[in-house]
Amino acid sequence: MDKILVHGGRSLEGEVRIGGSKNSALPILAATLLTRERCVIERVPDLSDIHYMLTILSQLGCEVERASGVVQVRAEKILTEAPYEIVRKMRASVCVLGPLLGREKAAKVSLPGGCVIGDRPIDLHLKGFEALGAKVTVKGGDILLQATELKGAKINLRGRHGPTVLGTGNIMMAAVLATGTTVIEGAAEEPEVVDLANFLIAMGANISGAGTQHIEIEGVKELHGASHSVIPDRIEAGTFLVAGAIAGKKVTIRRTNPNHLGAVIEALGNAGFDLSHTQDSVTVSPNGARHPLHLETIPYPGFPTDMQAQFCALLSTMDGTSVVTETVFPQRFMHIAELKRMGADIILDDHHATIHGVDRLSGAPVMASDLRASAALVLAALRADGVTEINRVYHIDRGYERIDEKLNALGAHIERVKV
Ligand code: UD1
DSSP: OEEEEEEOOOOEEEEEEOOBOHHHHHHHHHHGGGOSSEEEEESOOOOHHHHHHHHHHHHTTOEEEEETTEEEEEOSSOOSBOOHHHHTTOGGGGGGHHHHHHHHSEEEEEOOOOBTTBOOOOHHHHHHHHHTTOEEEEETTEEEEEOSOOBOOEEEOOBTTBOOHHHHHHHHHHHTTSBSEEEEESOOOOHHHHHHHHHHHHTTOEEEOBTBSEEEEEOOSOOOOOEEEOOBOHHHHHHHHHHHHHHEEEEEEESOOGGGGHHHHHHHHHTTOEEEEOSSEEEEEOOSOOOOOEEEBOSTTSBOGGGHHHHHHHHHTSSSEEEEEOOSSTTOOHHHHHHHHTTOEEEEETTEEEEEOOSOOBOOEEEOOSHHHHHHHHHHHHHSBSEEEEEOTHHHHTTOSSHHHHHHHTTOEEEEEEO
């Protein structure tokens, strides 16, 4: 199990290229199950979560080939049972349910457990499958879906904490081959949902409204093979912008889509950083005065929950008192205790973190608990005095391609140690 050592106090400067979006690539790869023909997916990031998804596809019977960022999948004959051993490693495995149900009218996949960011139910996915005509059974830790026919339906996917991103994708993938029209109300508006819809449309699906709360899907008889290039990862981009803010002189992120980063750019601007952008790049540089923030995570286009931990790290190093409220995953604050070990002054009250900026953070041994929490610890460590030892870095490898190498290329000093 690797750990990383971050030697703090270096200034970052230069350019970094952003990879393809993990959260887009996962459902898009699952969607290749919907056709017997070959699909070619470009700009697939090299991450352990992607590796798990490709393993699931292979075990379901797909031919999978991967060469650098290009993945080819041919799902000529497929099985409908995803193996527990792999599925349990990644919650996003649930996004094979929709395509298996859509194509084979049957699926058996293990129920995902909770995780450190809290209880992660999939009731809305199951409600959607039922509305399309599937019988849903949960037995022996597995979800079983069965249908004789899938029929278009009107489905509201808004839950207690807002819309569901993977749920919207799952229902779209099941509905593309149903008879008649499916209307999803309360749909997630995230760019990853739009990217999936664009891939499904390239495969011959009839979908309108992706990117709004109202999506309509007119079922078609079958889908064909297609090629698609995955959108840039907006969370990786946001994380490097915060790296530039926390420790940078001037950092430019390239191969990104600034339109997907609106709330993050706005928050950094409000905090007093200078930001400029072109069509596919964003530059952040310090600008003297810093201002504390009141931030609230909200589904897209609001401020992303996947950037909350990184901003907690940044705000810990800035003068004044900031308040961060988490509304999407109210228990997603595992990074707070670790940031406090590094000297951060944060009071957690239910789903609000009150952050009093401190002059200095100090390096300490800390534990990565989930993907974005780990990124926050790396960011804090860039600004901390001394060496921060981050254990369990497999969490970070789930979602960031070579983050240590990319930060080192900007001037950081990070070592990866095999333990
Ligand atoms: C996706 C992202 C994750 C991101 C999250 C919210 C992937 C692989 N992961 O996760 O990085 O943090 O969106 O932007 O794309 N909920 C229910 N019932 C359900 C489903 C969800 O109550 O059936 C709740 C969740 O517990 C949470 C909220 O709805 O409170 C949003 O979750 P959801 O959008 O479904 O997250 P994911 O799609 O799993």
